[in-house]
Amino acid sequence: MGQLLDGKLVAASLKEETLQQANELREKGIVPKLTIVRVGAQPSDLAYERGALKRMAACNIDVEVKELDAEITQEDFVKELKAVNEDPATHGILIFRPLPKQLDENAIQYVIAPEKDVDCFSPINVAKMNVGDKTGLTPCTPTAVMEILRHYEINPTGKDCVVIGASNVVGRPVFELLLNEMATVTICHIETKDSSKWARQAEILVVGVGVPRLVKENWVSEGTIVVDVGINVDKEGKMCGDVDFDNIVDKASMITPVPGGVGSVTTSVLAKHVVKACKQQNGL
């Protein structure tokens, strides 16, 4: 059986690092703070928010939730966001996306202050990630993939990596982050003729497609390291990933479970980014 890549362990170790840094900041009289901007009350946003609040508390980071009316206009949203940008007590800003239809994300991405943009919404941070500029802030979920690799001392340098899924929030940033580590990266998407052909060549396979158990046993070669970003609910109402875990676990050398894999690490990365942003804003 392949070794489980345990997201909870990775999250706990990140939490320790971040808590220590947050405490050091507090000793200097600086209180790291995240402001969450939530429009309306989508159940998925509320679930993520609960996890984020718990994680920030565990890391000794202050949090404020700015709840905005689901019907808010573009003009009012921009005004609210600019106020958070300018709030000196806030070091990190997380905006739940997708935003409601009346709000223009293409315009709003240019409004969030890049130095406070802890989930890489701003094109400035996207560009910094794409050129490997470490002063930027990378997106939390793709960074959670990299943190899992780091924790288990899996060095992607020179490895054949395959990413299945090419969304702007998961697949593409994972591609860039792996490339920054000098991996040889192939990315597959819905128009790829045969994703399984590429997947079989992977030493490290990262999957984020949103299709329950898309990746079957015959997609994976013996010894592949498999990281599953997917979070789905199957027909039986059971939570599952984009990888057919039960039939792959014996073939993979290492594999993330769902739940308990990438999803467990995301809020710890968020906390780490708040502290990083806080330090940078204070010239530390």
Ligand code: NAD
């Ligand atoms: P998306 O729908 O925006 O993008 C899916 C991508 O997969 C697209 O690039 C599409 O071309 C590709 N794709 C779809 N079907 C495919 C197929 N049959 N073969 C090859 N490529 C295919 O989804 P997303 O927002 O990127 O999310 C992907 C998954 O990651 C979902 O299960 C989502 O729930 C999960 N997710 C998890 C976290 C986390 O914290 N763990 C965060 C965000 C998303």
